[in-house]
Structure formats: C-alpha cells, structure tokens
Amino acid sequence: MILQSISYENFRNHRILTYEPAEGINLIFGPNGSGKTSILEGIHYCALTRGFVSAGDADCLEWQQEYFLLRGDFRSDEGRPQRVHVSYTREKEKQVSVNKNEVKPFSTHIGRIPCITFTPSEIGIITGPPSERRKFIDSAISQTDRRYLEDLLAYRRVLSQRNTLLMQLNERKAQHDPTLSIWSENLAGIAAAIAIKRRRFIGEFSIRLENMYREMDIRENPGMAYRSSLPGAIDAADEEELRERFMKRYRETEKSDIMREQTMTGPHRDDIAFLFNEKEVKRYASQGQTRTFMICLKLSQHRFYSQMLGEKPICLLDDIFSELDERRTERILEVLGTFGQSIITTTERKETGGMTAVSIDSLKKRMERNA
C-alpha cells in the first residue's frame, strides 16, 4: 500500500497542509512541537479510523475550529486507488468514506489499508500490563482476519452483558440464575474461537520473529508463548474442547464471579509472554535487549502482514532514532528498504542515501505559497 498524498484541515496543529510522500523511505524532520507526530496521526486515522496518539477525535480537532477533514489518497500494490476521507465535527459523529462510499461500521475498514506504527512509547507492549499485549495481538490479527475482529466485538458485548448480570445477581444476593448459563455458554463459544486464533497467530508469528533476529544479526533467541487464564495447558486443545473447558470453568467459578461482579476467565484476562533465550523479556532483559525485541517484533509484523495479505503495509515510525545507536539504525533502515513505504519522523535531518527527506517547514511554506 502506498500513500500518495494526504491533506489535513484543522487537524491538531495543522490548519491546512498537504504531504506527498514518495515510495520507499521518507523522512519528515522538524523541531519539537512542529507537528510531525500529527502528520502520522492523520495517516493512521485514514488507515484505521482512529489515532495512535490521541485519546479521542475531539482531541485532534484544532482548538477553536468546528471540524477537521483528512483526505488520503492511497494506492494498493496492484494499483487500485483508495481515496479515504475522514471528517469530524463537534455536533456530528466521525464519518469515514472510501472512494465516496461511506464506511459503516468502521470495523469493515480495518485491514483495507494495512499500517504499522512504531513509537518509543509502544515499549509498553513488553514492559506494560497484559492489556497492552492483548491490544497488540488483537490489532495484529484483526488487520489480517476480519472474522477475528467480529469475534472480538461480539465477545466484548457478551462479556459486558454477562458482567451486568453478575452485578444484578450480586445485588440480589442470588447464587445462580438460568440466564447466566446462557451468557456463559455464548461467551465460552467466542472465547474458544479467539483463543485458538491467538494461539495460531503466536505460532506463525514466532517463526518470523526468529527470522528477523537472524536478519538483524542478533544472536539471542526470541520466542512467544500464550498464557491463557484457563487452568491447564491449551497447546493441544481444539476449539470444541476449549469451548467445553471454558463452559466448565464458568460453571465452577459462578459464585466467585458473582461476588466480584466480574468474569475472571477468558481472552480478556489472557497474556502473552515474550521470551529471549527462553527467559521472559519483561523480567530479565536489559533495556537494550528489550528495545531490540520491540524493534524485531514490529519488523516481523510487517513481514507477517505482507505475507498474509499480499499487500505491503505502510510503516509509520515516530521519533525512534533518538533512542538507537548508529549501527542499529543502519540495520533498521536496510530492512525498511526492503519494505514498501515507510514514513519516519525525526528532529534532526539524517544524511542517509536512498531516502526522501522533507522538513515540516517546507511543507508549511508550500501551503502559504499556494494560498
């Protein structure tokens, strides 16, 4: 996928701006606060209908403005145009359209414009709480598997209904309720489907991660393992068996679930262990090793998407070079060179061959000249 052009109106600090990246590696440089991250945020909005920095749409609306509008012109690797518009006003909900057709629900857009972000704060995927890892894996699978995303959304709905019922039962001091079994059964079915897909993803992804370590000349041995909240190993279980085990578990923990007003088992409680040389990265790796793991994880994600979708994702790299040494940077740029399009932000202009560099300042001046 190639972004040919994107224009911004009233989006964060950009009143009006157009950016036309080249194919291959692009560099956007400018001082802090000049709006580099905002440019990537806009691209992310077009690709995934939301940002990777801002909490909500209203945060992206330039202060005191009534609306923002993003127009991204993408071209698939096969040459098909995808014109994405994202508009938002304070009064109306956000609207997304592709080639003038309204996108609804937004989940149907996910995967159409594959996109990977890469920012220093994402290190939380490794060092942060399990929810960060679940977010990573869910987003990674969702972009390559529409059905998985639908399962996730359904799971969230059923889970919240079950939890509401648990709360009501607790208030009524009830121990059991026939409706609870129905919600548990529904939940078990979707939970099994999600767990199976996550397990499969981890298996397929681990191979690419190992390959990436080799490609980057790193001697450590990376790995990933799924940590299910279901007691006992799930490595060999098929979907039906898992469904039954979830059912059994929900039955066994009914009382304590009611007492806590929460469903204590399921994909929303699972975790992924990231390993290097069979040890947990989170607990044993140095800062440098952790960062290396993160980089290889992201680069593998690119390979994974390319192979699963037959489409090279767009890579958005926000301010990553500040934390890397020269040699590692060189290696990453070499790997990125084999990818489709990458857009990198940085405060300092780097003099490296094979890149298209542009300053925020020059983008702004161009707009003023055209005005």
Ligand SMILES: Nc1ncnc2c1ncn2[C@@H]1O[C@H](COP(=O)(O)OP(=O)(O)O)[C@@H](O)[C@H]1O
């Ligand atoms: N909704 C908004 N309206 C106007 N300005 C904003 C909004 N959100 C963020 N900003 C400002 O935009 C500027 C650019 O932010 P950012 O894109 O993160 O810059 P950079 O990545 O170049 O350091 C910052 O000064 C920030 O305060």
Ligand SMILES: [Mg+2]
């Ligand atoms: Mg920034």
